[in-house]
Amino acid sequence: MSASATRPENGPSVQLHDVGMSFGHKQVLSDIDLEISPGHFVALVGPSGAGKSTLLRLLNGSHLPTAGRVSVLGSEPATCSRRELQQLRTRIGFVFQQFGLVGRLSAMENVLMGALGSLRMPRYGVSTYPRDLRVRAAENLERVGLLEERFQRCDTLSGGQQQRVAIARTLMQDAEIVLADEPVASLDPSASLSVLETLRRLSAEDGFTVVCSLHQVDLALRISDRIVAVRDGAIVLDRATSQTDETELRSIYSDRAAA
Numbered sequence: 001m002s003a004s005a006t007r008p009e010n011g012p013s014v015q016l017h018d019v020g021m022s023f024g025h026k027q028v029l030s031d032i033d034l035e036i037s038p039g040h041f042v043a044l045v046g047p048s049g050a051g052k053s054t055l056l057r058l059l060n061g062s063h064l065p066t067a068g069r070v071s072v073l074g075s076e077p078a079t080c081s082r083r084e085l086q087q088l089r090t091r092i093g094f095v096f097q098q099f100g101l102v103g104r105l106s107a108m109e110n111v112l113m114g115a116l117g118s119l120r121m122p123r124y125g126v127s128t129y130p131r132d133l134r135v136r137a138a139e140n141l142e143r144v145g146l147l148e149e150r151f152q153r154c155d156t157l158s159g160g161q162q163q164r165v166a167i168a169r170t171l172m173q174d175a176e177i178v179l180a181d182e183p184v185a186s187l188d189p190s191a192s193l194s195v196l197e198t199l200r201r202l203s204a205e206d207g208f209t210v211v212c213s214l215h216q217v218d219l220a221l222r223i224s225d226r227i228v229a230v231r232d233g234a235i236v237l238d239r240a241t242s243q244t245d246e247t248e249l250r251s252i253y254s255d256r257a258a259a
């Protein structure tokens with residue numbers, strides 16, 4: 001794992017205390033208490049509209065809580081200056097459902113863009129990046145199984161391949177936390193499992209923490225160390241994955257009307 005300048009040794013990656021989030025009069029999250037240790041792979045599950053994406057956005061400082069405290073890698077986004085928040089975000093990778101890649105650029109160039117935070121000037125074209133970064137980008141593409149496709153335009157890659165490129169891009173950041181917002185929602189079951197297994201392997205190899213929202217409870221059970229379920233803006237289950245099962249998790253979706 002990358003060295004952290006501010007996080008106390010072995011301190012939690014993420015700490016939320018009594019967190020609430022409202023948009024105007026709409027209360028979206030309330031009384032959220034959550035602590036995640038470094039290197040853990042946490043699956044965030046729960047029905048549509050439960051507040052999972054909002055919770056992930058609180059973790060990278062895109063949203064600031066309207067109540068309580070959020071601390072990420074030892075920093076509180078709410079009290080960070082703009083520059084401190086920018087620095088914090090270089091330590092946090094984000095993987096989106098829609099990949100967030102530049103389709104007309106090659107896999108290699110998209111991956112290199114993950115290193116832009118460490119460069120002073122914008123770059124245009126693979127050859128304008130320093131050689132050491134090009135070597136690392138190729139290594140990271142190899143780690144996600146896409147070395148051969150490195151010069152292929154991203155919009156010609158399959159969905160699963162595109163998500164692998166997005167994951168390789170976060171590796172260029174040396175991210176200490178990877179936040180993944182429904183990263184496999186648009187993939188078929190086989191590609192979904194394969195992408196999540198890749199993320200899991202990389203997290204184990206490099207030691208970064210993963211918080212990953214998922215709708216597929218079977219995948220959450222296969223891939224995570226811990227499952228946090230959110231419903232109607234509150235945490236309704238927070239357990240080691242080995243201590244829960246598909247029936248209990250499905251009830252969080254199906255009991256919704258009765259709750």
Ligand SMILES: Nc1ncnc2c1ncn2[C@@H]1O[C@H](COP(=O)(O)OP(=O)(O)OP(=O)(O)O)[C@@H](O)[C@H]1O
Pocket residue numbers: 023026028046047048049050051052053054055
């Ligand atoms: N910027 C915003 N302004 C107003 N309401 C918002 C905003 N962002 C999210 N919400 C509301 O917050 C609630 C939770 O949304 P969120 O996207 O966090 O849910 P989710 O659990 O990620 O859902 P899904 O699984 O469908 O992605 C929803 O009612 C949504 O309309």
